[in-house]
Amino acid sequence: MAKTKSAQHAFIVASFLLPSFIGFFVFVLLPVIATVGLSFTNYSGGRTLHLVGLTNYFSAIRSSAFLGSLWVTARFVVFSVAFQLVLAFIFAVMLNGRVFARTFLRGLYFLPSILSSIAIGLAFALILNPKQGPVNMFLQSLGIAKQPWLTSPKSALGTLIFVTVWQSFGYYMVLFLAGLQSINPNLYECAELDGAGLLRKLLSITIPMLTPTTFFCITTAIIKGFQVFDLVYIMTGGQQGGGPARSTTVLIYDIYRNAFSSFRMGYASAEATILLIVLLVITTVQYRSQKGWVSYEAT
């Protein structure tokens, strides 16, 4: 009796679990393990493969293409994360108080983050068209020289960062707003009684109380920063793209090109494994360090 009951229970659990577990196992867990496995092979998309030990890793760290893409990715992540979060914080603080058209403005700033990056990339390609786009025509009317934007290796990455910030800061603004709303208003009242000014309240209450939100935003923004792909593809040259002089070839893009254009799948798997390790290290470090500077008290 007890046995049939537990078998029955197992059947029930399995029937609820399997729909998600099959997808998780076949298309996530197995690929994670296989990515690491393939990185030790010379697989090129065909029927055969040979173990090559650490050759792919040695090739990668000696490859200027790989090191270049790491450097592009690092700059993209650092600057896009910093600008997005600073803007998001400023706008969240402004829109937290009683402001004219508050709901409308919140919605408006948030809107680009849910729209198609492909559509947005096409729109900015038009706006920043070097010959006759509205931005350059405007600059010219002010007597400033036309800028090359996406077509010069000097400015392509910066332009990409700008569009990313434009599209995504509203997302983090919504997160900051939720964090601001969870701060107990009594704290501000007490501070006011003690004669604290706006700046004092911001530094001593708002920023410390928002550290959990900030921590979460940084983690999310970094991971999303490593994933930038659509804009690179659409704004800097499509299949053969990655920017003038590889100036916007981020790591993900290099992996994509190696795996699906050159069919160096073993090598690309080594790059992907390195990416997985980098992300693992970043999230672990952040998770550990949050104990030091994140305050979860009194929320």
Add this chain to the structure above:
Amino acid sequence: MYLVLLIGALGVLGPLVIVASSAFKLEEEIFAYPMTLIPREPVLSNFIQLESHFPLYIWNSVKVTTSIVVLQFVTATTGAYAFSKLTWKFRDTLFILYIASIMIPIQSIIIPQFIIVRNLGLYNTHAAVILVSAFTAFGVFLCRQFFLTIPESLLEAARIDGASEYRIFAQVVLPLSTPVVMTLIIFSFRYFWNDFFTPLIYLTSQSLKTLPLGMADFVDQYNIAYGPQMAAALISIIPVLVVFLIGQRYFVQGVVATGIKG
């Protein structure tokens, strides 16, 4: 402060207005300076130029997105039920693995995933895009957090009345979960309507392309015509915009829910 808010609003609105107005302009007027807000002579020719391929791309996008949303609804709610309302060995360990997978960018595991899909004989089919997208760790997490707030006593009462777990799931838990299900549906709709990377990897036939893939074709063409591009961009934006205007709070709830610690 109002000045900053206004500049921000114009900065966000500007590019969107340019898309909408350029979609109805002829090429010369798109690059006219100073730019006209409302087209002097509005034309539909940009949309007409899309006629040959885009109706099919739109249909493909509708088909693929709808299938994924339905599958995600099933896998997320059943999974969440297993992780919140049933007890079994390794439950919490497996849940941590699910959560950890949220951190993994799809692009970093795409190579073996591609090989698996090819071996299943699904390469260059819509089924490939649909199946690899059916599992959502975020969705399981989102629904589980909500299910945990449903009192156990309610389920116990139903169990004493002899209701099976399937019945409790379908007739007690799901009806109470409308808000979270709406959030999930809206979130996955907007994500997969816009998704570019997965279709790019798995779909090669012209006739299978989704809307974002169709738009990306503009990039590899010489003599880029901006008018049709903006018309296509507008078409891809409108459904998300409409859903946003109707269900803005679900979007916001979804974003905020990602910030709640598990």
